[in-house]
Amino acid sequence: MVDTLQLVASEVWMADLAYYQSVREAAHHGRDGAQDVYDDLRQRFPGPRGSRVVPEPAAA
Template sequence: MPDFKRISAELSDQDITELRALVVAARSKLPFLRNLTTQERKELAKLGDKTVGFDEKVQAYMVTNPEFVPGFIDTAEVHKDRLLRTRFMGFLSEFMTLAEHMDDTMTILGSEILMADLAYYQSVREAAKRGVPGAQQIYDDLRTRFPGGGGRTAASATA
């Protein structure tokens, strides 16, 4: 039997108001956040674990050999970006973990709800097969969720 109480909690209106205020406060501290399109995500160069060492070497060379820095590169801006990235990485994992936990919680809640819905649906289907008054109408309404069921009503299935 499924566990319908993996999560048993409530959020008050006040809790939701306070959580939204926290999100607004976080966003106000991060006004530089941007949203990329799928295409932009594919096209942008990525500074990942394998290229951090390369960046560290380039950073050192930019300082010791500035004559090779192209004129269109603002080294102060690159330094600013590096510093922001370092600080951002300091708390990004905490936000990502929170988002993952929230997503997992939504999955569990959805599963618990759907399992209860399916148990109710099976009960109504069985009641309709047995001719329990009122069950057939509910079954006919709910079974539209499962169009591959052959289109037979409970009454015609037992006939």
């Protein structure tokens, strides 16, 4: 039962994230009303905390 709930929660999270990303893109392009929705959703998807670290490519 726990495995099923985790799977469903993961699928819901992925769908929510896809919606958030499309709203973010619409807001970036200035679509009417998108910025308000984006601002509301941004609280749920705060992004990485701290600075992003880009890994160095491995030496060949």
